[in-house]
Amino acid sequence: MHKFPKDFLWGASTSAYQIEGAINQGGKVPSIMDRFDERDSYPKGITGFKVASDHYNKWREDVSMMAEMGFKSYRFSISWPRIIKNVKGDVNEEGIKFYSDLIDELLKNNIQPVVTMLHFDTPDFIDEIGGIDSHDFGKLFEHYAKVLFENFGSRVKWWLTINELNMFAIAGQIIGVISEKSQATKWQIMHNLNVAQARAIRLCKKMLPDAKIGPAPNIASVYPASSKPEDYQAKLNFDQLRNWIFLDIVCFGDYSNWFKNFLKSINQEIDITAEEKEILKDSKPDFIAFNYYTTMTVANITMEEYLESKNQPADQQSKLVIPGIGKSVKNENLEKTQFGWEIDPLGFKNTLKEVWDRYKLPIMITENGIGARDVLTKDNKIHDDYRIEYYQKHISSMANAIADGVEMIGYMPWSAIDLVSTHEGISKRYGFVYVNRDEDDEKDMKRYRKDSFFWYKDLIKNNGENI
Ligand code: BGP
Numbered sequence: 001m002h003k004f005p006k007d008f009l010w011g012a013s014t015s016a017y018q019i020e021g022a023i024n025q026g027g028k029v030p031s032i033m034d035r036f037d038e039r040d041s042y043p044k045g046i047t048g049f050k051v052a053s054d055h056y057n058k059w060r061e062d063v064s065m066m067a068e069m070g071f072k073s074y075r076f077s078i079s080w081p082r083i084i085k086n087v088k089g090d091v092n093e094e095g096i097k098f099y100s101d102l103i104d105e106l107l108k109n110n111i112q113p114v115v116t117m118l119h120f121d122t123p124d125f126i127d128e129i130g131g132i133d134s135h136d137f138g139k140l141f142e143h144y145a146k147v148l149f150e151n152f153g154s155r156v157k158w159w160l161t162i163n164e165l166n167m168f169a170i171a172g173q174i175i176g177v178i179s180e181k182s183q184a185t186k187w188q189i190m191h192n193l194n195v196a197q198a199r200a201i202r203l204c205k206k207m208l209p210d211a212k213i214g215p216a217p218n219i220a221s222v223y224p225a226s227s228k229p230e231d232y233q234a235k236l237n238f239d240q241l242r243n244w245i246f247l248d249i250v251c252f253g254d255y256s257n258w259f260k261n262f263l264k265s266i267n268q269e270i271d272i273t274a275e276e277k278e279i280l281k282d283s284k285p286d287f288i289a290f291n292y293y294t295t296m297t298v299a300n301i302t303m304e305e306y307l308e309s310k311n312q313p314a315d316q317q318s319k320l321v322i323p324g325i326g327k328s329v330k331n332e333n334l335e336k337t338q339f340g341w342e343i344d345p346l347g348f349k350n351t352l353k354e355v356w357d358r359y360k361l362p363i364m365i366t367e368n369g370i371g372a373r374d375v376l377t378k379d380n381k382i383h384d385d386y387r388i389e390y391y392q393k394h395i396s397s398m399a400n401a402i403a404d405g406v407e408m409i410g411y412m413p414w415s416a417i418d419l420v421s422t423h424e425g426i427s428k429r430y431g432f433v434y435v436n437r438d439e440d441d442e443k444d445m446k447r448y449r450k451d452s453f454f455w456y457k458d459l460i461k462n463n464g465e466n467i
């Protein structure tokens with residue numbers, strides 16, 4: 001029988017800009033995601049984030065559905081531009097009240113809030129200090145963190161710093177998180193985010209000694225495309241550039257020699273101040289959270305292939321190319337979702353084991369799930385058996401990782417209810433709850449329970465033992 005810990009945090013995830021909507025309500029100031037759909041790079045014919053799932057106005061109903069499923073935890077992000085009004089750091093009390101009420105409602109329903117401090121939606125006012133390109137970015141983030149800890153610290157035990165910090169660096173343009181004005185290299189941006197993250201961790205330890213805080217990157221085991229030594233080398237290098245450099249810095253407090261040499265070889269060394277070195281050394285996380293969707297398969301790449309691939313669209317999971325390092329290729333052994341993401345449950349177990357072996361810190365899964373074109377039937381049902389199958393296999397795999405000795409805190413797949421995908425609209429649905437709207441028609445936003453809702457409810461009731 002599979003055994004999950006007694007107090008295992010079963011739940012699900014969302015992020016503020018993808019679910020809340022209400023971008024001009026409640027004193028919120030503009031964020032980089034508000035206008036993402038107006039950029040040339042945003043795909044045509046799909047909705048942006050202005051209304052999303054209207055969670056800002058329907059949050060009580062949404063929480064009641066989470067409670068009905070028996071959630072033990074709910075991972076959501078706080079929108080920085082809802083909390084802080086300007087570069088001086090003035091606080092928006094309406095924003096504080098919104099999240100304060102949400103947290104109270106969750107606790108009332110015995111749901112532990114798991115709070116992501118930043119999930120892609122940086123406020124526009126950061127441009128006044130030079131945006132993420134600037135060393136001062138971390139100072140603004142630390143001030144915001146202080147406001148969060150002061151206002152919510154007595155009620156929130158679980159904190160996550162920056163969602164998918166590695167995707168800012170690797171797929172930043174695709175997911176819209178990097179300003180068009182940005183001039184810095186992706187590695188400098190990564191470093192500035194690392195410092196911001198370290199500042200938040202350090203402050204959390206000081207202000208909230210009983211809280212737990214961790215990073216939340218997107219991590220995936222990497223396979224070589226063949227047994228050619230060159231492909232294996234590409235695999236090792238991708239392991240570094242996609243996964244380990246982002247966890248090594250927060251867990252070990254320094255960049256590896258391999259990474260420093262890599263940056264030297266491409267003339268993109270990071271500018272690190274003496275103060276930043278100290279901050280990075282002094283900020284160990286309590287646990288590792290990560291998002292897992294699928295694994296990655298990579299091959300060696302020639303310069304000609306790199307030049308040819310330059311204009312290909314890529315995203316968090318597919319078609320990544322890193323010059324001099326390798327390119328991701330199709331894995332012929334895996335099935336794909338309707339949106340082309342490979343499905344690899346066994347890879348989930350192996351990824352968990354790799355992360356555990358390398359860092360020996362308890363693990364929380366903060367995203368995992370399948371994006372699909374769900375269909376609402378005439379009698380208002382959603383028969384998402386493919387989602388149930390996806391979860392069934394991934395949760396079994398997680399149970400096997402636990403049986404192999406991996407210490408786990410919780411599982412919060414993506415997503416609690418339907419929301420707008422990073423760059424593929426509302427038609428790419430992930431939720432246990434269907435939100436009745438489509439790309440160009442906001443309809444009535446009514447919530448409907450999918451088949452997976454009932455399946456997950458039963459699983460939680462049995463603490464995963466019936467998997
Ligand atoms: C992760 C993000 C989420 C979410 C998820 C699904 O990278 O943290 O915000 O969107 O991927 O991705 P997508 O919406 O592109 O399908």
